Amino acid sequence: MNAALRLDRVSKVYRDGEEATVALDGLSLEVPRGSFLSVMGPSGSGKSTLMHCAAGLDTPTSGTVHIGDTEVSRLNETKRTLLRRGKVGFVFQSYNLVPALTVQDNITLPLRLAGTPSDPAWLRLLAERAGIDHLLHRRPAQLSGGQQQRAALIRALAVRPEVVFADEPTGALDMETSAGILALLSEMVAEFGQTTVMVTHDPVAAAWTHRAVLMADGAIRGIVPGPTAEGLAGALGAERGRRVL
Numbered sequence: 001m002n003a004a005l006r007l008d009r010v011s012k013v014y015r016d017g018e019e020a021t022v023a024l025d026g027l028s029l030e031v032p033r034g035s036f037l038s039v040m041g042p043s044g045s046g047k048s049t050l051m052h053c054a055a056g057l058d059t060p061t062s063g064t065v066h067i068g069d070t071e072v073s074r075l076n077e078t079k080r081t082l083l084r085r086g087k088v089g090f091v092f093q094s095y096n097l098v099p100a101l102t103v104q105d106n107i108t109l110p111l112r113l114a115g116t117p118s119d120p121a122w123l124r125l126l127a128e129r130a131g132i133d134h135l136l137h138r139r140p141a142q143l144s145g146g147q148q149q150r151a152a153l154i155r156a157l158a159v160r161p162e163v164v165f166a167d168e169p170t171g172a173l174d175m176e177t178s179a180g181i182l183a184l185l186s187e188m189v190a191e192f193g194q195t196t197v198m199v200t201h202d203p204v205a206a207a208w209t210h211r212a213v214l215m216a217d218g219a220i221r222g223i224v225p226g227p228t229a230e231g232l233a234g235a236l237g238a239e240r241g242r243r244v245l
C-alpha cells in the first residue's frame with residue numbers, strides 16, 4: 001500500500017448536552033508515502049481535530065483512519081497509545097521538551113517509551129543534519145527556540161515513524177529561524193522519505209510542502225499542489241470573503 005495515511009469519510013461530532021458541533025464532516029484524504037502535506041484553513045475549520053483523529057490522539061465519530069496498514073480508528077486506547085509511540089512522531093509549536101532531561105535524553109525518550117532499541121548511528125546522523133550534535137549534553141533551557149525545535153524534530157524522527165505530525169511548528173519562531181526549521185523538515189522528507197503532515201496558518205510555511213489542503217467547516221475545500229505563498233494567501237482570502245458574504 002502506497003499511502004502512509006488514509007482517512008475515509010471521517011466525521012467528528014462533539015456533543016455537549018443538546019449542542020452538537022460538527023468538527024469534521026465526512027472528510028477523505030490520502031497522504032502518499034514520502035510526501036509533505038500542509039493543512040490550512042480559518043480558525044475552527046477543523047485542522048486540529050483532523051490531526052488528532054489522524055494521529056490516534058482522538059477517535060472519529062464515524063469513518064476510518066489508516067496509518068500504513070493499521071486501522072487506527074478500530075484500536076482500543078492501549079493499542080492507540082502503542083501506535084502513537086511506535087508509528088507516529090509529533091512536533092508542537094511549544095517544543096514540549098522535558099526541562100529536566102538533557103537534549104540527548106529527550107531525543108531518546110520516545111524510544112525508551114516504545115521499548116525500541118536505540119540506533120546510535122541514526123540518531124547521530126539526525127543530530128548532525130539538524131546542526132545540534134554539539135548541544136546534546138545541554139538542557140532544553142540552554143538552547144535557543146530554533147535549536148529546541150530542531151531537537152524536537154529529531155525526537156519525532158528517532159523511532160522512524162510512519163508519519164510525522166507537526167502542529168504550527170514555526171508558530172513561536174521568527175521568520176529566519178522558521179525558514180531553517182522548514183528547510184530541515186523538507187530535507188527530512190526529501191532525504192529520508194519521511195511522510196509529514198503540518199498544520200499551519202502561515203502560507204509561507206505551507207509553500208515548503210508538496211500539497212496544501214484548504215479546510216473550511218470541517219471539510220476539504222481544495223487541494224493545492226506545489227503551493228506558493230501568494231497563491232495560498234489569495235485562496236484563503238477568497239474563502240474568508242465567501243464566509244463574510
Ligand SMILES: Nc1ncnc2c1ncn2[C@@H]1O[C@H](COP(=O)(O)OP(=O)(O)OP(=O)(O)O)[C@@H](O)[C@H]1O
Nearest residue numbers: 014021022023041042043044045046047048049050
Ligand atoms: N473538545 C471539544 N468540544 C467541543 N467542540 C470542540 C472541541 N474541540 C474542537 N471543537 C470545535 O470543533 C471545531 C473545529 O475545531 P478545531 O480545533 O479542530 O479547529 P482548528 O481549525 O484547529 O482551529 P484553530 O486554527 O483555531 O486551532 C470548532 O468549532 C471547535 O469549537
